[in-house]
Amino acid sequence: MSDYLPISFEDRMGLVEFRVGERAHIGVDGDSCGGCSTKACVVACPANLFVPTSDGGILFNYEQCFECGTCYMVCNTEGAITWTYPDGGHGVVFRRS
Ligand code: SF4
Ligand code: SF4
Known part of the structure; x- marks a missing residue:
């Protein structure tokens, strides 16, 4: 039996806050x-x-x-992906709701 609540992808994304920086921290x-x-x-x-x-x-x-x-x-x-963390004060902010 799963412990996960039946929540859609969109609703789950709605629980997460993103402080978007101007610099793309990942390049493709x-x-x-x-x-x-x-x-x-992709997957x-x-x-x-x-x-x-x-x-x-x-x-x-x-x-x-x-x-x-x-x-x-x-x-x-x-070389396909260039990966860094976002600049300070930016990026994902996980929160519970
Ligand atoms: S770091 Fe994770 S969420 Fe961000 S682009 Fe890569 S796989 Fe997606
Ligand atoms: S080269 Fe890497 S980033 Fe580009 S499509 Fe393939 S898996 Fe994705």
């Missing part, structure tokens, strides 16, 4: 992604921030990032 190199056959980041990112495009590329938006590091761990193309 579109040229590297074009040759990637797995697109592992691995818990915030659904990687979206495959019809031409084989990737759209990425850093603004609702949980800073979990999963995308960096699963990507097997060297």
